[in-house]
Amino acid sequence: xxxxxxxxxxxxxxxxxxxxxxxxxxxxxxxxxxxxxxxxxxxxxxxxxxxxxxxxxxxxxxxxxxxxxxxxxxxxxxxxxxxxxxxxxxxxxxxxxxxxxxxxxxxxxxxxxxxxxxxxxxxxxxxxxxxxxxxxxxxxxxxxxxxxxxxxxxxxxxxxxxx
Numbered sequence: 001x002x003x004x005x006x007x008x009x010x011x012x013x014x015x016x017x018x019x020x021x022x023x024x025x026x027x028x029x030x031x032x033x034x035x036x037x038x039x040x041x042x043x044x045x046x047x048x049x050x051x052x053x054x055x056x057x058x059x060x061x062x063x064x065x066x067x068x069x070x071x072x073x074x075x076x077x078x079x080x081x082x083x084x085x086x087x088x089x090x091x092x093x094x095x096x097x098x099x100x101x102x103x104x105x106x107x108x109x110x111x112x113x114x115x116x117x118x119x120x121x122x123x124x125x126x127x128x129x130x131x132x133x134x135x136x137x138x139x140x141x142x143x144x145x146x147x148x149x150x151x152x153x154x155x156x157x158x159x160x161x162x163x
Contacts, residue, residue, distance in 0.1 A: 008093060009040030009047035017065040024049045025059035046093070052081070056088045 016030040025037060028049075037059075040047040049057040053068040070078050089095065155162055 007044045009044030011036045013051045021064040024057045
C-alpha cells in the first residue's frame with residue numbers, strides 16, 4: 001500500500017463569534033479567522049479548528065457560541081489541553097508518518113491555542129511503525145537544526161549543539 005502525504009491545517013478559534021449556533025467554520029466571525037480559514041481551505045486537504053472549549057472541531061460541526069479562552073490559563077492547564085488534543089488528533093484524524101501535521105495559519109502570529117499546540121507537537125516525534133501510524137517517543141527537536149533528540153542526548157548527533 002502506498003501512503004500519500006496529507007496536509008492538515010489547524011486553525012485556532014477567536015473571541016468574536018456569531019450569536020447563534022453555527023457550523024464551526026461559520027461560528028467565528030473575525031477577519032482574522034476568515035483569512036486563516038481561506039488560507040487552509042486553499043493550502044490543506046483537511047482542516048480543523050482548535051477550540052479552547054471543545055478541543056479539535058471539524059469545520060462542519062455545529063457549535064453554540066461560548067466564552068472560553070486559554071489566555072488566562074496557566075502553563076500546566078494549557079499543556080494538559082494540548083496533550084488531550086494530541087490524543088484526539090490521533091483518534092479522529094489518524095495521522096500517518098508522512099503527513100504534514102503542522103499549523104498552516106500563521107504560527108508566528110497565531111493565538112494561544114495554536115502556539116500551545118505547536119509547542120506540544122514539537123515535543124513529539126512521529127515514526128513510521130509497522131502499521132503506518134505515528135508512534136510518540138520522549139525527547140525534543142534540536143533548536144539549531146531540527147533533528148530529533150532522545151531524552152538521553154546531551155548534544156545533537158547531527159550538528160553537535162548542546163541540548
